[in-house]
Amino acid sequence: MPWNMKDYPASMKNFEPLLRKKMIDMANAMLANGYDDDQAIPIAISQAKEWFENATTKEKEEFEKEANPQKNDQHEQSGNPDLLDEDVEVFFKEDKWQVKTKKAERADQTFDTKAEAIKRAKEIAENKDTDVISYTKDGKKQS
Template identity: 50%
Template sequence: MPWNMNDYPASMKNLEKVTRKKAIDIGNALLADGYPEDRAIPIAISQAEKWHEDAPDKEIQQEKQAKNPQKEDKHETNPNTKKLINANVLVKYQEDQWIVISEGAKQASERLAKKSEAIERGKRIAENKQSKLKVYKRDGTLQETLDYTTDK
């Protein structure tokens, strides 16, 4: 069920208002793409918090002034989402940086200078997706696989 600023998951209650607004919008987009609520909520919160940390002040001000998300808002859906929802998360070295990417995705979700930062980010994503994290060495060989799948 989509959310708005008056009706949202309890776990978003303590977020700063602009971060909650972003989390609701991200969460609604994930729901539109077929994510179940129990997976969309932690992903949306994590992504909104990361956005708030990294966004320039101007972008945060624009978000504060933007229209509040509504339950009936339309979101573009990605036909590959169903495949990527359960895809493993990879940490690989590419073009002089460490990337975090879902297996089968065309584009990295993160590009970081340090492998340790990429692994930490990959762990959070894999935990949220309840998938595996595959960490590769700089030479492209598999270093380790961390399993965050659960038997539900």
Template identity: 50%
Template sequence: MPWSMKDYPASLKNLEKPVRKKAIDIANAMMDEDYEEGRAIPIATSKAKEWAENASTDEIDDFLTHDDETERDADPSSGSGPELMNKAEHVIKHKKGWAVKAEGAKRVSDIKDTKKEAIERAKEIAAHKGTEVIVHLADGSVQRKIKTGS
């Protein structure tokens, strides 16, 4: 079951808002990767706390810019809705590195430091969905397409 800031496991209720939001995002991503709920929640909580300890104030503020939204809240076109399951994953230049974004999504699903890391993550997501990866150059033009197996 995907969680949101309005509907999340009770074990997350006492976390500070940015940590809870990050834990929800991580747990949802882990569930997408077929982790069991009982494993995903404690791992996501630990990783979210670690993120909060190491994140700058600007990074936390930027993360909270969307207020109570998580990737799975109200807007189905945010990147996790079923209508995006048949859409290609794009690797695009991002101000913080390279991003993975489903075609038609409003928000990126992941940001990596290097293009290589972003391509690998996009391949994982696309293989899970049975779609392809479209790699872009920094100027936005298409560099290449990568077919993945389902």
């Protein structure tokens, strides 16, 4: 069920309003793309926190000016909820460490170090309740 700034999951109640607004917006977009509530909520919380930490003051100000999320907002259909059950892979390609969900078309993110990539992969996998599969630089699977 979609949410708004007055009716949202209890797990979002202790966050400041701008961060909560981002969480609701992200969660509603995921719901529109076929995610279940119990999948969308933790992912939206995690991703909104990351956005909030990394967004510039200008980005935050611009988002604050946008209309608050509504239950009947239209969201572009994208993504693939079928990927929620897939493990997250960390591998070296094109001089970068890549983090990608198995069967996804492209990497979620790239990093200069494997440690950074594994940290991000663990966050994604934890949100989806899946595993991380790591490879060496030459493509061998690690345990």
